[in-house]
Amino acid sequence: MDGETAMFSISVADDGRPLFDTLVLSNCAWALGRTVTVGPQAKDWLEGVSRFQSTFDQQTRKQLGILPDDPAKGTFAEREEEVGRPIAAADLFALASWLTAALGLQAVVSPQTVIRAQSYQLAKRKSHEADDADFLNSFFADDLDRVAEALKAGDSGAALRDYLTTDESEKRIPRTDIRKSLDEVFETLSPDRFPAGRWPGDGHHPLVYSQQFAVNSIWKSLAPKGGLFGVNGPPGTGKTTMLRDIVSAVVVARAKALAKLSSPAEGFGGRAGWKNGKWNRSIAIPAATLTGFEIVAASSNNGAVENITMEIPGTGAVDKSWLDQVDYFPRFGKQAIQQPAWGLLAAKLGNKTNRGEFLSNFWHGEELPFEASIPPENDIKVKKTGFESWLKAVAATPVDWSAAVKEFERAQTHEKAERSKLGQVYRRIKALRSERAEITRIDRESVSLMDILPSYGQRHQVALSVAATQTTQTEGHRSSLTRHHANRPGLWQILRSLGRTYRDWRAMEQGLKKVVAESEDRIRRAQNEVHATKQEELEARRLLQALAQERKDREATVKRLSTEIQEDRDSLGESFPDDEAWARDEVARELSAPWATKAWNEARAKLFLAALDLHKAFITANADTVRKNLHGLADILDGGAPQTAPREATLAAWQTLFLVVPVVSSTFASFSRFFSHLRRENLGWLLIDEAGQAVPQAAAGAIWRSRRVVVVGDPLQLRSVTRCGQALDSRRGRDSALSCTRHS
Structure with a gap:
């Protein structure tokens, strides 16, 4: 970078006394010293400016401090004014030499021979008050240090946390295109969301x-x-x-x-x-x-x-x-x-x-x-x-405070009354939207039911067929068991075979009973399926009828709301929030002023x-x-x-x-x-x-x-x-x- 800068600045009163609270060290001079003595390769290259500023302040007070026998010392102490003894140019050059050496800039900076001064007029009573001029450094450096310390201590606040949100975090914030999501805009522009x-x-x-x-x-x-x-x-x-x-x-x-x-x-x-x-x-x-x-x-x-x-x-x-x-x-x-x-x-x-x-x-x-x-x-x-x-x-x-409060409350009541009227219109529009959405849902559900209704009949017919087949099979198994009972061996056969004939018969009986029981269980399940599929079909037809009735009722509500809202539209005129027109015409949308009736505008302004x-x-x-x-x-x-x-x-x-x-x-x-x-x-x-x-x-x-x-x-x-x-x-x-x- 080109150009020149001062190594430090300090305000001096008309009596030649330095005002220590105005002492400013040039951050540029300090950084140059760190660059020369430490170098950018060091991790702590640009750390420690506050410590050096404190050291410089102490040295300045030491070199330019008020003398013990100064007759004005007591007065300045009583006023809590941080001033030094009357100084000359040589004192400032001596301080500059100390600073040059302390920063390690002897080989870089030539001995100081120039003092640049700016004079301005003050009231006598303010001649020893510090000003706030710091033209050497960033206006924000000290404040950024203060904010950084606050962040380290968890003392940041919601606004600063939002401000410091990283780009990566920003991408995780859900975004809405309000030019397309007009429902969200309509909600935000509801009368209840307007400030009073x-x-x-x-x-x-x-x-x-x-x-x-x-x-x-x-x-x-x-x-x-x-x-x-x-x-x-x-x-x-x-x-x-x-x-x-x-x-x-x-x-x-x-x-x-x-x-x-x-x-x-x-x-x-x-x-x-x-x-x-x-x-x-x-x-x-x-x-x-x-x-x-x-x-x-x-x-x-x-x-x-x-x-x-x-x-x-x-x-x-x-x-x-x-x-x-x-x-x-x-x-x-x-x-x-x-x-x-x-x-x-x-x-x-x-x-x-x-x-x-x-x-x-x-x-x-x-x-x-x-x-x-x-x-x-x-x-x-x-x-x-x-x-x-x-x-x-x-x-x-x-001051009649009670009267003043009542006057404000009257204005507040009037504003709320006008807001309430518009809120009713808003709720009617919302209700109309809801009713139309419900009709759309009804139509969607009705079409879906009508599409699947034949399948309920088909399932019922299949269940009937399965039940009939199972009934026939069960009757056959029962007949087999009846015939087996008719062929039970007599006592002579049992004795002559030493019981083997009975045991065989008995085993066959158990098998046939099991077959009959299983068959009867299948027929019960088949009959249950017949009943269930019939109920499904009946329920679907009942639901279709209910949806049809609901649609009829909602159509009546839509008709009533549409009539009322048309009256609202006529009453509000250009203040009516025509979201359908918003979707068609972006220019008209941007020029619209939803809900801004003359009565409510006046009430809010009042x-x-x-x-x-x-x-x-x-x-x-x-x-x-x-x-x-x-x-x-x-x-x-x-x-x-x-x-x-x-x-x-x-x-x-x-x-x-x-x-x-x-x-x-x-x-x-x-x-x-x-x-x-x-x-x-x-x-x-x-x-x-x-x-x-x-x-x-x-x-x-x-x-x-x-x-x-x-x-x-x-x-x-x-x-x-x-x-x-x-x-x-x-x-x-x-x-x-x-x-x-x-x-x-």
Whole structure:
């Protein structure tokens, strides 16, 4: 490979003090050292980077550490800031020389004479805070190590296990071609399989066939137990539109959990926290029933992430007729995305710049010259435009929780009623299918019986003939025995032959009796066969009659159901699931929107909006708790929360944000630092967009942290492009006639 890289990097404050938490060792430099000193032939060639990083960190602290008589030493210790003494270029060159020698690169690397620096402005209070910039190494290396350790410990989660399924195992998974197996699609598209809520989209347009099939399949597969689900589709096929319905479904599901609370206070339990400078953060832990609904949209593509974040809360995402029926923090939604918004539905986070803008625009807001009301919250006076100020202002506002729950339950009841109507139609269609299948079975069985009925008569005739023959033979054997009895020897014959005549007669009698008994047994069996074959024939004729009657009854049922279903078809119009037409016309099938009646669409959309209203009531009722939790979240976003902060506390801070903002977004490059405090399945849902543009390792950490993962992309799209150096390109071109520049 061509090019240059630094051996290490470290951030230095404006007073010349190094920030030890920002020290980064170049993995390239370490690997080069291992190559020179150990070589690729060694089994442990590329092992031990973490140990060396630790050694390098210790050496850096030793060489650049704060001096005992430094007057600021106590202040830094009190703030728990890991800084060194003021340094000069010579100190960095000395550290580089030590590193060169430690890596065994003296013969390879020239003495360092260049320091490359990048300067940027920070608030004075943050001058000694570590940033998260690591431009030397892979964004994913540390996270992959963390995931690898988790896998070794059996701490993987369902989604990651699915993701790591081998090709060989994949082949053992049964597959169904849904273009041919329309019965399975019809089942998946049944009204009972639709999520309760739907997105109130522009134009009131419902999802079409494949979109709804994907949503229903995702919901059935992932909602109960987690895992991973992939959706493939070319650009412009509505994949992002589909994801909005997943968001709606998740919000409604959490609202159902909220509605079960007897009071908003039950939504939070114990506490945990950390110290950030002079601030003690006390974080209330959300009830377990309210967690698992967190949604993160992620991608390797910055544009894809931004599109999702902007589209979901953007005013163009909903039909204008709904805008007067929803009031889920539209002002704060606008502040979060810096564009007109219909609600606070999403936030673009991830890298440090995005996080800073989110905190500045949404959380802190702008200072007002005097306390005032800001539309649409005309009855609430605030000192700043941020959400923090609003939470403080409404902390004492009474909330009628019972009324809020009843309003949501009314919307839920209405949605269930519309679903039930369609469920009856679905069951009629299923019943009609079943009846027709039974008629087909009856016809098949009747034909089979009619085909074999003559054989029953033939078998009976054969049995009669055998019985007659056996009867004749038996009568002959009986006659022989009777004649033998008539020829019994007299007493004189017996005495004169000294008993021999009687013994011979007696032996003959025994033989004849045995023959008669055997013959009589055969005739009984023959008569039984006659009876059995006659019964078989009679049973077959009786079964034919029963099948004929059953067919007649089922035909009557089919006629009744067909009439009812025709009425259903007329009533539902284009929303009727015409599976017969689906089989004939693929284009018409893909454009259809089964069960999407205007009444049910509206009921599902209103349920989603009612769910948002219930969330707002919950947030308002718990305004002080939410504010304190989000203060902790602000620490996490701006890097103020220590890595030693209790996991339950940092997780609770994140879960509180997701209670307020259902969706946040991040690129994979920022994910591990953004969610550094989170572990296995701490996130409820991960929506990966433009998956074809991501390298496999980029998503591993994000998937590990998520319980349910939806992977969306185009399998025919150009995959991620990795740059090849000129030297490697030249060698590959010579060795294998493959050029990176010509074949990428």
